[in-house]
Amino acid sequence: MSERASAIRLVDLTRQFEKHVAVDRVNLEIYEGEFFSLIGPSGCGKTTTLRIIAGLDHATSGSVLLGERDIGHAPAYKRPVNTVFQQYGLFPHLNVFDNVAFGLKERRDPRATIAESVQRMLDLVGLGGRGGSRPRQLSGGEQQRVALARALVLGPQVLLLDEPLGALDLKLRRQMQGLLKSLQRELEITFVYVTHDQEEAFSMSDRVGVMNGGKLEQVGAPYDVYQRPQTFFVADFVGAANCLRGTVKGIDARGTYTVQLTADDMMFTATGVPGLALGAPVAALARPEAGKVNASDAGSLCARGSIADVSYAGPQIAYRVSSNGLGDLSVFCKADASSGLLELGRSVELSWDTSDLWIFPIDQPSTQPAPEAEGADAS
Amino acid sequence: MRRVSPKRVGGVVLTLFVLGAFIALYAPLVLVVINAFNKNVLLTSWAGFTWEWVKQAIDSGRVRSDFLTSAEVAIASSVLALAIAIPAGLWARAASPRGRQLLDATTYMRIVLPEIVSALGLLILFSRLHIALGIVTVIIGHVVFNSAYAIVIIQARLATMTTALEEVAADLGARPWRVFWRVTFPFLAPALVVAGLLAFAFSFDDVITSTFLAGSGTETLPMLIFGLARFRVDPEVNAIGVGLMVITLGCLGFTLLVAQGRVTGGLVLGGFRSGEET
Numbered sequence: 001m002s003e004r005a006s007a008i009r010l011v012d013l014t015r016q017f018e019k020h021v022a023v024d025r026v027n028l029e030i031y032e033g034e035f036f037s038l039i040g041p042s043g044c045g046k047t048t049t050l051r052i053i054a055g056l057d058h059a060t061s062g063s064v065l066l067g068e069r070d071i072g073h074a075p076a077y078k079r080p081v082n083t084v085f086q087q088y089g090l091f092p093h094l095n096v097f098d099n100v101a102f103g104l105k106e107r108r109d110p111r112a113t114i115a116e117s118v119q120r121m122l123d124l125v126g127l128g129g130r131g132g133s134r135p136r137q138l139s140g141g142e143q144q145r146v147a148l149a150r151a152l153v154l155g156p157q158v159l160l161l162d163e164p165l166g167a168l169d170l171k172l173r174r175q176m177q178g179l180l181k182s183l184q185r186e187l188e189i190t191f192v193y194v195t196h197d198q199e200e201a202f203s204m205s206d207r208v209g210v211m212n213g214g215k216l217e218q219v220g221a222p223y224d225v226y227q228r229p230q231t232f233f234v235a236d237f238v239g240a241a242n243c244l245r246g247t248v249k250g251i252d253a254r255g256t257y258t259v260q261l262t263a264d265d266m267m268f269t270a271t272g273v274p275g276l277a278l279g280a281p282v283a284a285l286a287r288p289e290a291g292k293v294n295a296s297d298a299g300s301l302c303a304r305g306s307i308a309d310v311s312y313a314g315p316q317i318a319y320r321v322s323s324n325g326l327g328d329l330s331v332f333c334k335a336d337a338s339s340g341l342l343e344l345g346r347s348v349e350l351s352w353d354t355s356d357l358w359i360f361p362i363d364q365p366s367t368q369p370a371p372e373a374e375g376a377d378a379s
Numbered sequence: 380m381r382r383v384s385p386k387r388v389g390g391v392v393l394t395l396f397v398l399g400a401f402i403a404l405y406a407p408l409v410l411v412v413i414n415a416f417n418k419n420v421l422l423t424s425w426a427g428f429t430w431e432w433v434k435q436a437i438d439s440g441r442v443r444s445d446f447l448t449s450a451e452v453a454i455a456s457s458v459l460a461l462a463i464a465i466p467a468g469l470w471a472r473a474a475s476p477r478g479r480q481l482l483d484a485t486t487y488m489r490i491v492l493p494e495i496v497s498a499l500g501l502l503i504l505f506s507r508l509h510i511a512l513g514i515v516t517v518i519i520g521h522v523v524f525n526s527a528y529a530i531v532i533i534q535a536r537l538a539t540m541t542t543a544l545e546e547v548a549a550d551l552g553a554r555p556w557r558v559f560w561r562v563t564f565p566f567l568a569p570a571l572v573v574a575g576l577l578a579f580a581f582s583f584d585d586v587i588t589s590t591f592l593a594g595s596g597t598e599t600l601p602m603l604i605f606g607l608a609r610f611r612v613d614p615e616v617n618a619i620g621v622g623l624m625v626i627t628l629g630c631l632g633f634t635l636l637v638a639q640g641r642v643t644g645g646l647v648l649g650g651f652r653s654g655e656e657t
Contacts, residue, residue: 077551082550083550085547089543089544089547091547091562102551151551
């Protein structure tokens with residue numbers, strides 16, 4: 001990891017508003033040329049973090065390093081980073097060309113170069129012929145592409161994107177995702193992308209960081225974050241999750257845990273977050289799509305119950321099952337023509353291969369909460 | 380006007396009342412206009428149409444010089460009012476709620492307090508400071524109320540502007556004053572036109588402040604009318620009055636057009652349409 005050049009490093013970054021801590025001791029390194037996403041629910045501090053990197057807000061403490069340089073005290077206009085905002089922020093009194101040329105003029109590029117750079121960038125985002133249009137004559141997607149061109153034309157070291165697709169409808173969002181990803185590859189600029197949509201983040205990013213309550217809970221490749229969450233919040237935020245509470249009863253040499261479930265005393269072994277102690281309160285993460293209906297075999301975690309809810313979503317069927325002992329569980333099945341739908345109230349057996357389970361620590365009122373600093377300092 | 384249903388007698392009564400009130404309000408203005416073109420010097424009855432009085436007014440050296448004085452005062456005081464109101468409005472955006480309240484209070488005070496009181500206060504101040512009365516003191520007096528109107532208008536415009544666009548500009552590398560010049564100012568432009576024209580109109584027809592602060596050597600057009608009318612109301616006074624009305628109404632009409640965004644597109648080059656979402 002250390003061999004990769006650092007584009008941005010946040011060190012103990014904290015932003016406090018009055019009594020509210022928006023960003024809480026965030027440590028993060030983003031590499032050059034990386035597509036990095038910060039995800040989390042609204043109010044988790046992801047946008048504030050982005051604004052601090054842009055220089056539109058300032059940290060209460062901690063520092064922002066761009067490459068090796070501390071830019072924490074530089075005003076926004078001096079930072080070689082640019083932002084694409086959620087509300088586009090196009091200047092309504094300027095046409096598309098002048099919007100894109102805005103920063104180049106501030107940089108005092110020669111007139112001829114400006115025209116050339118702007119045209120090239122407009123071509124790149126597919127708006128080559130729209131230079132003379134006013135922003136209000138453009139659709140939402142087109143406006144966002146102008147905003148993108150306006151930021152990218154400056155050749156920033158890092159491009160910050162603050163929920164840039166939030167105002168677009170689903171289909172347009174998919175298109176824009178493709179455009180963003182291909183632009184990022186082509187231009188090899190580091191992208192820092194903020195969104196509350198984990199699916200969007202997962203599909204585009206090299207790595208993601210999950211934020212909650214101002215803290216960075218976990219950083220990693222989308223696969224890792226999804227399959228191997230470090231905290232309950234991450235497990236729950238990045239997808240549907242069945243979390244079964246239990247206690248660590250045994251640890252073997254390879255770091256596999258033996259866990260006893262609290263609800264029904266069932267014992268099983270599975271891998272999980274390294275370093276858990278004997279007796280630690282944990283949860284086993286069983287993703288609904290890994291669950292099987294009426295197909296249990298040896299070495300699996302099983303639960304009996306009846307179907308309480310069915311929702312059919314085209315490619316998949318989601319069942320909610322009231323289990324005997326483990327509460328409500330959800331499971332997703334492939335909706336192929338042969339299997340059909342299971343009816344409500346039908347008694348079923350759910351099972352998960354223990355190799356599909358993942359053990360992570362949870363806080364319990366009776367025990368000490370996990371030290372916070374460790375929680376923010378993810379893989 | 381929409382027809383009132385005959386069953387709604389209350390509605391009819393209300394309509395008649397409002398109509399009567401408006402006739403009463405506008406009758407004097409109509410009289411002034413009629414009498415500006417009335418052949419009858421005594422203005423006791425209509426004796427036919429004539430341009431005579433208008434010509435007389437235009438030919439009068441005193442009227443022309445007073446018109447110029449009024450115009451100078453109006454232009455200078457509106458420009459100064461804007462020069463005060465723009466920074467005040469910008470300051471208020473970043474100010475604490477308390478600071479804003481203070482600005483609002485002092486602004487509205489200048490609008491609400493009797494003009495005669497502030498004129499008197501200025502007169503006393505100028506004489507204490509041994510400042511000779513003249514066109515400059517009149518301009519200062521007009522700035523007192525003009526700046527208040529300008530601040531109200533500019534603040535109203537700024538209230539519709541989030542800081543988002545300015546942040547975008549800063550993010551794109553614009554220094555603070557460049558942000559103002561390239562983003563804030565174009566956004567404000569329609570409000571500046573409106574504020575300037577209103578200030579001009581208010582200044583142009585002011586009597587009280589001008590009378591207090593003009594001294595003996597300076598006279599504005601409204602002062603002239605006031606002076607003439609104290610002896611007798613002759614047709615020429617009416618003609619001057621009509622001229623004043625035309626100028627003031629012209630300003631207000633133009634202001635309304637700007638406020639509705641009809642002229643801004645062309646007039647304020649590259650300006651934001653007023654009322655446009657940011």
